[in-house]
Amino acid sequence: MSLVNLGVNTDSLGAWMRVQGLGGGVIEDVTTLAGGTQNILLRFAMNGRTFVFRRPPLHPRANSNETMRREARVLRALAGSEVPHPALIAACDDEEVLGCAFYLMEPVDGFNPIGQLPEPHASSPEMRHAMGLALVDGIAALGRVNYRAVGLEGFGRPEGFLDRQVSRWRDQLASYSDFAAWPGASALPDVGAVGAWLDAHRPGSFIAGIMHGDYHLANVMYRRDSADLVAIVDWELATIGDPLLDLGWVLATWPDGDGASTVSVTPWDGFPTPAELIARYRAGSARDLSAIDWYHVLACYKLGILLEGTFARACAGKAPRDVGDRLHGRAIHLFERAARLIR
The missing domain is CATH 3.90.1200.10 (Aminoglycoside phosphotransferase (APH), C-terminal lobe)
Structure with a gap:
Protein backbone atom coordinates (compact mmCIF):
# COMPACT_ATOMS: atom_id res chain seq x y z
CA MET A 1 0.00 0.00 0.00
CA SER A 2 1.36 3.44 -0.90
CA LEU A 3 1.37 5.82 2.03
CA VAL A 4 2.01 8.68 -0.39
CA ASN A 5 -1.49 8.19 -1.80
CA LEU A 6 -2.81 8.57 1.75
CA GLY A 7 -0.99 11.83 2.36
CA VAL A 8 1.95 10.35 4.28
CA ASN A 9 5.55 11.05 3.22
CA THR A 10 7.39 8.11 4.74
CA ASP A 11 10.76 9.88 4.75
CA SER A 12 9.33 12.83 6.66
CA LEU A 13 7.41 10.59 9.05
CA GLY A 14 10.49 8.44 9.71
CA ALA A 15 12.66 11.49 10.36
CA TRP A 16 10.11 12.90 12.77
CA MET A 17 9.86 9.55 14.57
CA ARG A 18 13.65 9.46 15.01
CA VAL A 19 13.56 12.91 16.61
CA GLN A 20 10.85 11.64 18.96
CA GLY A 21 13.12 8.78 20.05
CA LEU A 22 10.98 6.18 18.29
CA GLY A 23 13.83 4.77 16.27
CA GLY A 24 14.36 4.74 12.54
CA GLY A 25 13.86 2.15 9.90
CA VAL A 26 11.57 1.02 7.17
CA ILE A 27 7.81 1.51 7.51
CA GLU A 28 6.19 -1.79 6.54
CA ASP A 29 3.05 -3.93 6.89
CA VAL A 30 0.78 -0.93 6.29
CA THR A 31 -2.96 -1.54 6.61
CA THR A 32 -5.91 0.83 6.73
CA LEU A 33 -8.27 0.79 9.69
CA ALA A 34 -11.83 2.08 10.09
CA GLY A 35 -12.16 5.06 12.41
CA GLY A 36 -14.22 8.23 12.35
CA THR A 37 -16.12 9.43 9.32
CA GLN A 38 -13.30 10.62 7.06
CA ASN A 39 -10.06 10.68 9.04
CA ILE A 40 -7.24 8.43 7.85
CA LEU A 41 -6.31 5.66 10.27
CA LEU A 42 -3.41 3.33 9.48
CA ARG A 43 -1.47 0.60 11.19
CA PHE A 44 2.19 0.01 10.33
CA ALA A 45 5.29 -1.63 11.73
CA MET A 46 8.79 -0.27 12.21
CA ASN A 47 11.68 -2.14 13.77
CA GLY A 48 9.32 -4.79 15.12
CA ARG A 49 6.98 -2.31 16.84
CA THR A 50 3.43 -1.65 15.67
CA PHE A 51 2.00 1.86 15.51
CA VAL A 52 -1.43 3.27 14.71
CA PHE A 53 -1.31 6.55 12.78
CA ARG A 54 -4.16 9.07 12.56
CA ARG A 55 -4.40 12.18 10.39
CA PRO A 56 -7.17 14.32 8.86
CA PRO A 57 -8.75 13.41 5.50
CA LEU A 58 -6.89 14.21 2.28
CA HIS A 59 -9.36 17.02 1.66
CA PRO A 60 -9.54 18.42 5.20
CA ARG A 61 -12.27 20.52 6.69
CA ALA A 62 -11.39 23.93 8.10
CA ASN A 63 -11.00 22.55 11.63
CA SER A 64 -9.46 19.16 10.78
CA ASN A 65 -5.97 19.89 12.08
CA GLU A 66 -7.30 21.39 15.29
CA THR A 67 -9.46 18.27 15.70
CA MET A 68 -6.31 16.11 15.53
CA ARG A 69 -4.63 18.28 18.16
CA ARG A 70 -7.65 18.05 20.43
CA GLU A 71 -7.90 14.27 20.08
CA ALA A 72 -4.23 13.87 20.97
CA ARG A 73 -4.62 16.23 23.91
CA VAL A 74 -7.50 14.31 25.44
CA LEU A 75 -5.75 10.95 24.95
CA ARG A 76 -2.65 12.36 26.65
CA ALA A 77 -4.81 13.61 29.53
CA LEU A 78 -6.43 10.20 30.03
CA ALA A 79 -3.11 8.38 30.48
CA GLY A 80 -3.15 6.49 33.76
CA SER A 81 -6.90 6.93 34.26
CA GLU A 82 -9.58 4.25 34.61
CA VAL A 83 -10.95 5.19 31.19
CA PRO A 84 -10.25 2.55 28.51
CA HIS A 85 -8.57 4.38 25.62
CA PRO A 86 -5.86 3.97 22.98
CA ALA A 87 -2.53 4.96 24.52
CA LEU A 88 -0.96 8.00 22.89
CA ILE A 89 2.64 7.47 21.74
CA ALA A 90 3.43 10.88 20.26
CA ALA A 91 1.66 13.76 18.53
CA CYS A 92 2.79 16.30 15.95
CA ASP A 93 1.14 19.73 15.98
CA ASP A 94 3.50 21.08 13.30
CA GLU A 95 1.70 20.94 9.96
CA GLU A 96 5.01 21.38 8.11
CA VAL A 97 6.09 17.79 8.80
CA LEU A 98 3.38 16.01 6.78
CA GLY A 99 1.17 18.89 5.72
CA CYS A 100 -1.23 18.26 8.61
CA ALA A 101 -1.36 17.56 12.34
CA PHE A 102 -1.21 13.84 13.22
CA TYR A 103 -0.49 11.45 16.05
CA LEU A 104 0.62 7.91 16.82
CA MET A 105 -1.16 5.49 19.16
CA GLU A 106 -0.55 2.02 20.51
CA PRO A 107 -2.63 -0.61 18.67
CA VAL A 108 -5.74 -1.93 20.41
CA ASP A 109 -6.42 -5.68 20.47
CA GLY A 110 -10.19 -5.87 20.40
CA PHE A 111 -13.28 -5.72 18.21
CA ASN A 112 -16.08 -3.30 17.48
CA PRO A 113 -19.51 -4.87 18.15
CA ILE A 114 -21.45 -3.36 15.25
Whole structure:
Protein backbone atom coordinates (compact mmCIF):
# COMPACT_ATOMS: atom_id res chain seq x y z
CA MET A 1 0.00 0.00 0.00
CA SER A 2 1.36 3.44 -0.90
CA LEU A 3 1.37 5.82 2.03
CA VAL A 4 2.01 8.68 -0.39
CA ASN A 5 -1.49 8.19 -1.80
CA LEU A 6 -2.81 8.57 1.75
CA GLY A 7 -0.99 11.83 2.36
CA VAL A 8 1.95 10.35 4.28
CA ASN A 9 5.55 11.05 3.22
CA THR A 10 7.39 8.11 4.74
CA ASP A 11 10.76 9.88 4.75
CA SER A 12 9.33 12.83 6.66
CA LEU A 13 7.41 10.59 9.05
CA GLY A 14 10.49 8.44 9.71
CA ALA A 15 12.66 11.49 10.36
CA TRP A 16 10.11 12.90 12.77
CA MET A 17 9.86 9.55 14.57
CA ARG A 18 13.65 9.46 15.01
CA VAL A 19 13.56 12.91 16.61
CA GLN A 20 10.85 11.64 18.96
CA GLY A 21 13.12 8.78 20.05
CA LEU A 22 10.98 6.18 18.29
CA GLY A 23 13.83 4.77 16.27
CA GLY A 24 14.36 4.74 12.54
CA GLY A 25 13.86 2.15 9.90
CA VAL A 26 11.57 1.02 7.17
CA ILE A 27 7.81 1.51 7.51
CA GLU A 28 6.19 -1.79 6.54
CA ASP A 29 3.05 -3.93 6.89
CA VAL A 30 0.78 -0.93 6.29
CA THR A 31 -2.96 -1.54 6.61
CA THR A 32 -5.91 0.83 6.73
CA LEU A 33 -8.27 0.79 9.69
CA ALA A 34 -11.83 2.08 10.09
CA GLY A 35 -12.16 5.06 12.41
CA GLY A 36 -14.22 8.23 12.35
CA THR A 37 -16.12 9.43 9.32
CA GLN A 38 -13.30 10.62 7.06
CA ASN A 39 -10.06 10.68 9.04
CA ILE A 40 -7.24 8.43 7.85
CA LEU A 41 -6.31 5.66 10.27
CA LEU A 42 -3.41 3.33 9.48
CA ARG A 43 -1.47 0.60 11.19
CA PHE A 44 2.19 0.01 10.33
CA ALA A 45 5.29 -1.63 11.73
CA MET A 46 8.79 -0.27 12.21
CA ASN A 47 11.68 -2.14 13.77
CA GLY A 48 9.32 -4.79 15.12
CA ARG A 49 6.98 -2.31 16.84
CA THR A 50 3.43 -1.65 15.67
CA PHE A 51 2.00 1.86 15.51
CA VAL A 52 -1.43 3.27 14.71
CA PHE A 53 -1.31 6.55 12.78
CA ARG A 54 -4.16 9.07 12.56
CA ARG A 55 -4.40 12.18 10.39
CA PRO A 56 -7.17 14.32 8.86
CA PRO A 57 -8.75 13.41 5.50
CA LEU A 58 -6.89 14.21 2.28
CA HIS A 59 -9.36 17.02 1.66
CA PRO A 60 -9.54 18.42 5.20
CA ARG A 61 -12.27 20.52 6.69
CA ALA A 62 -11.39 23.93 8.10
CA ASN A 63 -11.00 22.55 11.63
CA SER A 64 -9.46 19.16 10.78
CA ASN A 65 -5.97 19.89 12.08
CA GLU A 66 -7.30 21.39 15.29
CA THR A 67 -9.46 18.27 15.70
CA MET A 68 -6.31 16.11 15.53
CA ARG A 69 -4.63 18.28 18.16
CA ARG A 70 -7.65 18.05 20.43
CA GLU A 71 -7.90 14.27 20.08
CA ALA A 72 -4.23 13.87 20.97
CA ARG A 73 -4.62 16.23 23.91
CA VAL A 74 -7.50 14.31 25.44
CA LEU A 75 -5.75 10.95 24.95
CA ARG A 76 -2.65 12.36 26.65
CA ALA A 77 -4.81 13.61 29.53
CA LEU A 78 -6.43 10.20 30.03
CA ALA A 79 -3.11 8.38 30.48
CA GLY A 80 -3.15 6.49 33.76
CA SER A 81 -6.90 6.93 34.26
CA GLU A 82 -9.58 4.25 34.61
CA VAL A 83 -10.95 5.19 31.19
CA PRO A 84 -10.25 2.55 28.51
CA HIS A 85 -8.57 4.38 25.62
CA PRO A 86 -5.86 3.97 22.98
CA ALA A 87 -2.53 4.96 24.52
CA LEU A 88 -0.96 8.00 22.89
CA ILE A 89 2.64 7.47 21.74
CA ALA A 90 3.43 10.88 20.26
CA ALA A 91 1.66 13.76 18.53
CA CYS A 92 2.79 16.30 15.95
CA ASP A 93 1.14 19.73 15.98
CA ASP A 94 3.50 21.08 13.30
CA GLU A 95 1.70 20.94 9.96
CA GLU A 96 5.01 21.38 8.11
CA VAL A 97 6.09 17.79 8.80
CA LEU A 98 3.38 16.01 6.78
CA GLY A 99 1.17 18.89 5.72
CA CYS A 100 -1.23 18.26 8.61
CA ALA A 101 -1.36 17.56 12.34
CA PHE A 102 -1.21 13.84 13.22
CA TYR A 103 -0.49 11.45 16.05
CA LEU A 104 0.62 7.91 16.82
CA MET A 105 -1.16 5.49 19.16
CA GLU A 106 -0.55 2.02 20.51
CA PRO A 107 -2.63 -0.61 18.67
CA VAL A 108 -5.74 -1.93 20.41
CA ASP A 109 -6.42 -5.68 20.47
CA GLY A 110 -10.19 -5.87 20.40
CA PHE A 111 -13.28 -5.72 18.21
CA ASN A 112 -16.08 -3.30 17.48
CA PRO A 113 -19.51 -4.87 18.15
CA ILE A 114 -21.45 -3.36 15.25
CA GLY A 115 -22.81 -6.06 12.95
CA GLN A 116 -22.44 -9.73 13.71
CA LEU A 117 -20.83 -10.40 17.08
CA PRO A 118 -17.93 -12.87 17.17
CA GLU A 119 -17.70 -15.83 19.50
CA PRO A 120 -17.93 -16.25 22.42
CA HIS A 121 -20.10 -13.10 22.60
CA ALA A 122 -22.55 -14.29 19.94
CA SER A 123 -23.50 -17.39 21.92
CA SER A 124 -23.83 -15.82 25.36
CA PRO A 125 -26.75 -13.56 26.37
CA GLU A 126 -25.01 -13.16 29.73
CA MET A 127 -21.89 -11.83 28.06
CA ARG A 128 -23.97 -9.44 25.94
CA HIS A 129 -25.67 -8.16 29.07
CA ALA A 130 -22.27 -7.49 30.61
CA MET A 131 -21.16 -5.73 27.40
CA GLY A 132 -23.98 -3.21 27.78
CA LEU A 133 -23.10 -2.56 31.41
CA ALA A 134 -19.42 -2.15 30.48
CA LEU A 135 -20.42 0.45 27.89
CA VAL A 136 -21.96 2.57 30.64
CA ASP A 137 -19.01 1.92 32.96
CA GLY A 138 -16.80 3.59 30.35
CA ILE A 139 -18.56 6.94 30.46
CA ALA A 140 -19.06 6.74 34.22
CA ALA A 141 -15.26 6.45 34.52
CA LEU A 142 -14.79 9.32 32.06
CA GLY A 143 -17.16 11.48 34.09
CA ARG A 144 -15.11 10.82 37.25
CA VAL A 145 -11.92 12.30 35.76
CA ASN A 146 -11.10 15.76 37.13
CA TYR A 147 -10.53 17.61 33.88
CA ARG A 148 -8.57 20.41 35.52
CA ALA A 149 -6.23 17.98 37.28
CA VAL A 150 -5.34 16.25 33.99
CA GLY A 151 -4.60 19.47 32.11
CA LEU A 152 -7.86 20.01 30.21
CA GLU A 153 -8.67 23.46 31.56
CA GLY A 154 -9.84 25.49 28.56
CA PHE A 155 -10.57 22.39 26.46
CA GLY A 156 -14.25 23.40 26.31
CA ARG A 157 -16.70 26.05 27.52
CA PRO A 158 -18.70 24.46 30.33
CA GLU A 159 -20.22 27.78 31.40
CA GLY A 160 -23.71 27.91 29.94
CA PHE A 161 -23.24 24.57 28.19
CA LEU A 162 -26.82 23.40 28.72
CA ASP A 163 -28.24 26.86 28.02
CA ARG A 164 -26.71 26.79 24.51
CA GLN A 165 -27.88 23.37 23.42
CA VAL A 166 -31.43 23.85 22.12
CA SER A 167 -30.73 27.15 20.36
CA ARG A 168 -27.58 25.71 18.79
CA TRP A 169 -29.41 22.76 17.25
CA ARG A 170 -32.55 24.74 16.43
CA ASP A 171 -30.33 27.09 14.39
CA GLN A 172 -28.66 24.10 12.75
CA LEU A 173 -32.04 22.78 11.64
CA ALA A 174 -33.06 26.19 10.31
CA SER A 175 -29.85 26.35 8.25
CA TYR A 176 -31.01 23.38 6.17
CA SER A 177 -33.43 25.73 4.43
CA ASP A 178 -30.45 26.63 2.23
CA PHE A 179 -30.80 23.23 0.53
CA ALA A 180 -33.23 23.24 -2.36
CA ALA A 181 -36.24 20.90 -2.13
CA TRP A 182 -35.81 20.15 1.58
CA PRO A 183 -39.41 20.07 2.89
CA GLY A 184 -38.52 21.98 6.04
CA ALA A 185 -38.62 21.39 9.77
CA SER A 186 -42.29 20.44 9.56
CA ALA A 187 -41.14 17.11 8.13
CA LEU A 188 -40.00 16.18 11.66
CA PRO A 189 -42.89 15.46 14.06
CA ASP A 190 -43.12 17.53 17.25
CA VAL A 191 -39.80 19.26 16.63
CA GLY A 192 -41.13 22.56 17.99
CA ALA A 193 -42.80 20.95 21.00
CA VAL A 194 -39.68 18.96 21.88
CA GLY A 195 -37.48 22.06 21.69
CA ALA A 196 -39.91 24.04 23.84
CA TRP A 197 -40.05 21.25 26.43
CA LEU A 198 -36.26 21.12 26.59
CA ASP A 199 -36.09 24.87 27.16
CA ALA A 200 -38.75 24.71 29.86
CA HIS A 201 -37.28 21.75 31.76
CA ARG A 202 -33.55 22.44 31.50
CA PRO A 203 -31.65 21.38 34.66
CA GLY A 204 -30.61 24.36 36.72
CA SER A 205 -27.05 23.16 37.27
CA PHE A 206 -24.61 20.40 36.41
CA ILE A 207 -21.13 19.20 37.26
CA ALA A 208 -18.79 19.91 34.36
CA GLY A 209 -16.58 17.09 33.12
CA ILE A 210 -15.04 15.44 30.09
CA MET A 211 -17.55 14.40 27.42
CA HIS A 212 -16.81 12.01 24.58
CA GLY A 213 -19.50 13.71 22.47
CA ASP A 214 -20.51 10.74 20.28
CA TYR A 215 -20.69 7.84 22.69
CA HIS A 216 -22.37 4.65 21.50
CA LEU A 217 -21.57 1.06 20.56
CA ALA A 218 -19.95 2.02 17.25
CA ASN A 219 -17.27 4.01 19.07
CA VAL A 220 -15.97 1.40 21.50
CA MET A 221 -13.92 -1.79 21.27
CA TYR A 222 -14.33 -4.88 23.42
CA ARG A 223 -11.91 -7.56 24.51
CA ARG A 224 -12.03 -10.67 22.35
CA ASP A 225 -12.29 -12.99 25.37
CA SER A 226 -14.62 -11.07 27.70
CA ALA A 227 -17.33 -8.42 27.93
CA ASP A 228 -14.89 -5.71 29.07
CA LEU A 229 -14.21 -2.54 27.13
CA VAL A 230 -10.66 -2.38 25.85
CA ALA A 231 -10.91 1.13 24.37
CA ILE A 232 -13.20 4.07 23.71
CA VAL A 233 -12.28 5.43 20.26
CA ASP A 234 -12.99 8.37 17.93
CA TRP A 235 -12.53 11.30 20.32
CA GLU A 236 -12.99 14.00 17.67
CA LEU A 237 -16.06 15.54 19.40
CA ALA A 238 -14.68 15.42 22.95
CA THR A 239 -15.11 18.57 25.02
CA ILE A 240 -15.76 19.83 28.53
CA GLY A 241 -19.48 19.95 29.16
CA ASP A 242 -22.13 17.89 30.92
CA PRO A 243 -21.13 14.19 30.89
CA LEU A 244 -24.76 13.17 31.41
CA LEU A 245 -25.32 13.99 27.75
CA ASP A 246 -23.05 11.03 26.91
CA LEU A 247 -25.45 8.81 28.85
CA GLY A 248 -28.38 10.45 27.05
CA TRP A 249 -26.63 9.66 23.76
CA VAL A 250 -26.36 5.98 24.70
CA LEU A 251 -30.07 5.92 25.50
CA ALA A 252 -31.02 7.71 22.26
CA THR A 253 -29.04 5.21 20.17
CA TRP A 254 -30.21 2.17 22.17
CA PRO A 255 -32.78 -0.16 20.59
CA ASP A 256 -36.00 0.17 22.56
CA GLY A 257 -38.60 -1.53 20.41
CA ASP A 258 -39.53 1.65 18.54
CA GLY A 259 -37.32 1.40 15.48
CA ALA A 260 -35.27 4.47 16.44
CA SER A 261 -31.96 2.70 17.03
CA THR A 262 -28.89 3.94 15.19
CA VAL A 263 -26.88 0.83 16.08
CA SER A 264 -27.19 -2.67 14.71
CA VAL A 265 -25.75 -5.55 16.71
CA THR A 266 -26.60 -9.21 16.12
CA PRO A 267 -27.73 -11.01 18.18
CA TRP A 268 -29.29 -8.34 20.41
CA ASP A 269 -31.11 -10.39 23.06
CA GLY A 270 -29.41 -10.20 26.42
CA PHE A 271 -28.31 -6.58 26.20
CA PRO A 272 -29.53 -4.48 29.17
CA THR A 273 -32.70 -2.41 29.12
CA PRO A 274 -32.40 1.39 29.22
CA ALA A 275 -33.47 1.28 32.89
CA GLU A 276 -30.62 -1.12 33.64
CA LEU A 277 -28.16 1.17 31.87
CA ILE A 278 -29.29 4.13 33.97
CA ALA A 279 -29.04 2.09 37.19
CA ARG A 280 -25.53 0.98 36.26
CA TYR A 281 -24.40 4.55 35.61
CA ARG A 282 -25.93 5.67 38.90
CA ALA A 283 -23.91 3.01 40.74
CA GLY A 284 -20.67 4.39 39.30
CA SER A 285 -21.32 8.11 39.49
CA ALA A 286 -22.11 10.77 42.06
CA ARG A 287 -24.07 12.78 39.48
CA ASP A 288 -27.76 13.55 39.96
CA LEU A 289 -29.76 11.47 37.46
CA SER A 290 -33.18 12.82 38.42
CA ALA A 291 -33.39 14.64 35.05
CA ILE A 292 -32.00 11.83 32.90
CA ASP A 293 -35.10 11.90 30.68
CA TRP A 294 -34.14 15.48 29.77
CA TYR A 295 -30.73 14.32 28.55
CA HIS A 296 -32.34 11.45 26.66
CA VAL A 297 -34.71 13.88 24.94
CA LEU A 298 -31.87 16.34 24.20
CA ALA A 299 -29.84 13.54 22.62
CA CYS A 300 -32.83 12.54 20.45
CA TYR A 301 -33.28 16.20 19.45
CA LYS A 302 -29.61 16.75 18.58
CA LEU A 303 -29.09 13.42 16.82
CA GLY A 304 -32.34 13.75 14.89
CA ILE A 305 -31.30 17.18 13.62
CA LEU A 306 -27.85 15.90 12.65
CA LEU A 307 -29.37 13.00 10.69
CA GLU A 308 -31.84 15.37 9.00
CA GLY A 309 -28.86 17.30 7.65
CA THR A 310 -27.95 14.41 5.37
CA PHE A 311 -31.55 14.22 4.16
CA ALA A 312 -31.51 17.95 3.40
CA ARG A 313 -28.29 17.57 1.41
CA ALA A 314 -29.78 14.58 -0.40
CA CYS A 315 -32.83 16.67 -1.38
CA ALA A 316 -30.43 19.10 -3.05
CA GLY A 317 -28.51 16.32 -4.79
CA LYS A 318 -25.46 16.70 -2.55
CA ALA A 319 -25.74 13.27 -0.87
CA PRO A 320 -27.10 9.87 -1.99
CA ARG A 321 -30.90 9.96 -1.88
CA ASP A 322 -31.27 6.44 -0.45
CA VAL A 323 -28.96 7.33 2.45
CA GLY A 324 -30.81 10.60 3.02
CA ASP A 325 -34.18 8.89 3.05
CA ARG A 326 -32.98 6.25 5.50
CA LEU A 327 -31.54 8.81 7.91
CA HIS A 328 -34.67 10.95 7.59
CA GLY A 329 -36.66 7.91 8.74
CA ARG A 330 -34.37 7.54 11.75
CA ALA A 331 -34.73 11.23 12.56
CA ILE A 332 -38.53 10.87 12.52
CA HIS A 333 -38.32 7.91 14.91
CA LEU A 334 -36.05 9.88 17.25
CA PHE A 335 -38.52 12.76 17.42
CA GLU A 336 -41.38 10.32 17.96
CA ARG A 337 -39.41 8.80 20.84
CA ALA A 338 -38.69 12.26 22.28
CA ALA A 339 -42.38 13.16 22.03
CA ARG A 340 -43.33 10.03 24.00
CA LEU A 341 -40.76 10.87 26.67
CA ILE A 342 -42.02 14.43 27.18
CA ARG A 343 -45.61 13.22 27.45
